[in-house]
Amino acid sequence: MRKLLLTLGFCLTAIFVFAQDADGIVGVWEPGHGKARVKIDNIDGKYYGRIVWLKEPNDPETGEAKTDVNNPDKSMANVPLRGYRILKDFEYKGNGEWAEGTIYDPETGNTYSSVITWKDENTLDIRGYVGVKTFGRSDTWRRLKVR
Amino acid sequence: MKKSTWILLPLLFVFPLFSIAQDEDDEDWSMYDDLELVDEGDIKRYAKPTIVGLSPTRFLSVSFDMQTPYTMNLSAARFPVSQGTGWGVDEAAPISESGRVNFTGGMRFNSNIPIISKSNLVWQSGLNYMRVGYNITDIEADGNASGLTSILNENGLNNLNWTNTFFVPISEENFFIFQGSLDMSGDFGFSLQPFNTIRWSLAAVYAKRVSERKRWGLGLARTYRVGNLNYVPVVMYDVTSADRKWGTEILFPARAHGRYNFSKDALLLFGYELEGQSYRINDFSAGNNSYEIRRGELRPRIELQRKISGPFWAHFQAGYRMDWTFNADELSGSREFFRGFFGTQDYGMVNNLTNTVYFNIGISFVTL
Numbered sequence: 001m002r003k004l005l006l007t008l009g010f011c012l013t014a015i016f017v018f019a020q021d022a023d024g025i026v027g028v029w030e031p032g033h034g035k036a037r038v039k040i041d042n043i044d045g046k047y048y049g050r051i052v053w054l055k056e057p058n059d060p061e062t063g064e065a066k067t068d069v070n071n072p073d074k075s076m077a078n079v080p081l082r083g084y085r086i087l088k089d090f091e092y093k094g095n096g097e098w099a100e101g102t103i104y105d106p107e108t109g110n111t112y113s114s115v116i117t118w119k120d121e122n123t124l125d126i127r128g129y130v131g132v133k134t135f136g137r138s139d140t141w142r143r144l145k146v147r
Numbered sequence: 148m149k150k151s152t153w154i155l156l157p158l159l160f161v162f163p164l165f166s167i168a169q170d171e172d173d174e175d176w177s178m179y180d181d182l183e184l185v186d187e188g189d190i191k192r193y194a195k196p197t198i199v200g201l202s203p204t205r206f207l208s209v210s211f212d213m214q215t216p217y218t219m220n221l222s223a224a225r226f227p228v229s230q231g232t233g234w235g236v237d238e239a240a241p242i243s244e245s246g247r248v249n250f251t252g253g254m255r256f257n258s259n260i261p262i263i264s265k266s267n268l269v270w271q272s273g274l275n276y277m278r279v280g281y282n283i284t285d286i287e288a289d290g291n292a293s294g295l296t297s298i299l300n301e302n303g304l305n306n307l308n309w310t311n312t313f314f315v316p317i318s319e320e321n322f323f324i325f326q327g328s329l330d331m332s333g334d335f336g337f338s339l340q341p342f343n344t345i346r347w348s349l350a351a352v353y354a355k356r357v358s359e360r361k362r363w364g365l366g367l368a369r370t371y372r373v374g375n376l377n378y379v380p381v382v383m384y385d386v387t388s389a390d391r392k393w394g395t396e397i398l399f400p401a402r403a404h405g406r407y408n409f410s411k412d413a414l415l416l417f418g419y420e421l422e423g424q425s426y427r428i429n430d431f432s433a434g435n436n437s438y439e440i441r442r443g444e445l446r447p448r449i450e451l452q453r454k455i456s457g458p459f460w461a462h463f464q465a466g467y468r469m470d471w472t473f474n475a476d477e478l479s480g481s482r483e484f485f486r487g488f489f490g491t492q493d494y495g496m497v498n499n500l501t502n503t504v505y506f507n508i509g510i511s512f513v514t515l
Contacts, residue, residue, distance in 0.1 A: 028182060032192060032193065033192060033195070034192050037182065039179075061389070070391075082176060083176075107359055108199055108515060110515045112514075122186040130514045134260065135514060138264060138265045138266070142185070143184070143185045145182065145184075147181045147183045
C-alpha cells in the first residue's frame with residue numbers, strides 16, 4: 001500500500017511539474033521586430049497565441065483598424081488583426097519544446113509549421129519552417145510584464 | 148444518472164468556450180499598452196531579409212534548359228602564353244570552323260539551404276550543378292580548325308558551384324549581404340579537373356529595407372557573369388506596389404526583372420539575366436596552363452512561376468539567348484587575369500554564336 005501511494009505521489013508530482021513546465025509559455029510576449037505583442041494561452045491542453053497589441057494598430061492609408069488583408073482566404077480580409085490568433089495548436093513535448101503548431105505571418109499571409117523552444121523563463125525561440133525544420137527561420141520572443 | 152445531470156453536463160463543455168469568446172469580444176486592449184520587457188537587457192532589433200510580394204525563395208530546384216538551333220563560328224585556336232601567339236582584342240579573326248548547333252542545354256540542380264537562420268544572421272549554403280551539352284552537325288573546318296566542335300559534342304560543358312550567402316542586419320533598416328562562390332567549370336567528367344582552375348566570385352552589398360514593400364542596396368562584385376573575370380558595381384532595387392500586384396526584382400547588372408503577381412500562387416517575371424562561366428578545355432590546356440572558354444550570355448526573358456502544391460512550385464521560362472562572348476583565353480599557370488572592358492591581353496580564340504530562342508522549365512521546393 002505504501003509503495004502504491006509513493007508511486008501515485010510520484011506520478012502526480014511528475015504531472016504537476018510537467019504541467020507547470022508546459023504552462024511556462026503562458027503570458028504576453030514580444031516578437032523580435034517589436035511591432036506586436038502576443039498573448040499565449042493554454043486552451044484545453046494546447047497552446048494558442050493571439051495578437052493583443054500593435055505598434056501601428058491602424059492602417060496609415062485608411063485610418064481604419066488593421067485587418068487580415070493579406071490572408072489568401074479572402075473571407076478573412078475584414079477580420080481585425082488585434083485579437084487574431086497567429087499561433088495555433090502547440091503541444092508541449094517536454095524538455096522545453098512546444099511543437100506541432102503553426103505560426104501565421106500577417107505581413108505576407110503565409111502560415112508555417114512551427115516549433116517553440118524555451119531558452120529561459122523570459123525568452124522563447126520560435127522557428128517557422130516549410131516541411132522540415134532545416135528550411136525555416138527563427139525569431140527570439142521576449143516576455144513582457146505590467147509596468 | 149439524474150435527468151438534471153444530463154441537462155447540465157453539456158453546459159460544462161459549452162460554458163468555457165462561451166467564456167473564451169466573451170473574453171475576446173470584450174477584451175480591454177488598453178491593458179496591453181502598459182507592458183515592458185521583463186528582461187530589459189540590450190535589445191537590438193533587426194531588418195528582415197525580404198520584403199512582401201517577392202517571388203518565392205528556392206531551397207531546392209531542378210530544371211532543364213534548352214536552346215533552339217543556331218550557328219557556331221570558331222576561329223583557329225592560338226596560345227598566347229605557351230606559344231606567344233594570340234588574337235588581338237580588335238583583330239578580326241577568320242572563321243576556321245563552323246557548325247549547326249541543334250541542341251544546347253541540359254539539367255540544372257540548385258540548392259540553397261539555410262545553415263543559420265535567425266533574426267540577427269542568415270547564412271545559406273548551396274551546391275549547384277549546371278550541364279551544357281551540345282549536339283553539333285554540318286561541321287565545316289579548314290586546316291587551322293581546333294576541333295572544339297567535336298570536343299563540345301563529345302564532352303559538353305559542366306559547372307559545379309558552391310555558393311554561400313550571408314545576410315547580416317545591423318539595425319532595423321540596414322543590412323549587408325555577402326555572397327561568395329567557388330566554381331569548377333570545364334569539359335570534365337567524373338575525374339573533375341585540377342583544383343587550381345577553381346574560380347571564385349564575391350559580392351558585397353550594403354542595403355536598406357525602407358519598408359515592408361521596398362529595399363535597395365549598393366555594392367561591388369567580382370564576377371564571371373559575362374565569362375571573363377570582371378569587377379562591377381551592384382545595384383539592388385526591390386519594390387512591391389501597395390496592392391502587391393506589381394513590383395521589381397533587380398540585382399543589376401546580374402539580373403533585372405519586373406514582376407506581376409496574379410495571385411499568391413502565380414506570378415510573372417519579365418526582364419533579363421546575365422549568365423556565364425569560364426570553362427577549362429582539357430585538350431587545349433598545355434602543362435599547368437588552363438585554356439578556358441569564356442561563355443557569357445545575355446538572356447532577355449519572361450518567366451511564369453506557379454504553385455503546384457504546398458511548397459512545390461513550377462516555373463517556365465522563355466527568352467532569347469544573346470551571345471555576349473564565347474571567346475577563349477590561355478591562363479598562365481591557370482592563374483586568372485583581369486581584362487575588364489578595356490584590357491588588351493590577346494585572346495586564344497575569337498568565336499561567335501548566332502542568337503537564338505531558349506526555354507527553361509523546372510520544379511522547386513520554396514518558401515514565400
